[in-house]
Amino acid sequence: MIRNTEPLSMVEALKYIQKEDSEIAGFIKKFNKLNVKEAAKIREKISNLGLMKIREEHISKIIDLIPETVSDLNKIFIDVSLDEDESNKILDTIKEFR
Numbered sequence: 012m013i014r015n016t017e018p019l020s021m022v023e024a025l026k027y028i029q030k031e032d033s034e035i036a037g038f039i040k041k042f043n044k045l046n047v048k049e050a051a052k053i054r055e056k057i058s059n060l061g062l063m064k065i066r067e068e069h070i071s072k073i074i075d076l077i078p079e080t081v082s083d084l085n086k087i088f089i090d091v092s093l094d095e096d097e098s099n100k101i102l103d104t105i106k107e108f109r
Contacts, residue, residue, distance in 0.1 A: 018067045020074035022050045042075075049108055050074045056104045064091045065101075073101065077109055 019027075022043045028036045045053070057070050069087055078084040081098045093101075 018071040020050055020054075020071040022047055022074065023054075023071070044077055045074065045108060053105055053108055057101060060100055060104065062097050062100065064088070064093060064097065073105065077105060078102070079109065 021039045022045050025036055025039055025043075026047060028039075053074050054070050057065060057073065069091075072087045073084075076083070076087065078087065079102075081095070081102070084098055084101060085093065
């Protein structure tokens with residue numbers, strides 16, 4: 012039964028994967044650069060930036076991909092146009108987690 016439809020990054024989804032699905036967990040861990048605590052910190056910091064254009068889906072993709080450039084970041088925001096200041100705020104926020 013689906014209880015919640017909150018967008019999650021891959022690393023955040025790990026806490027919901029059962030032990031019998033260890034093959035899935037191993038696959039996800041192969042692509043993750045962060046742990047759960049770091050992902051939570053990024054989600055909180057980006058949410059606290061107060062940028063109205065950013066939705067939870069965007070934050071999940073930022074956590075998954077950890078973009079390094081404005082070009083990489085714009086690939087996540089295909090439905091919204093970020094200005095230079097907004098892009099730089101996001102990139103500065105995630106810089107410490109690379």
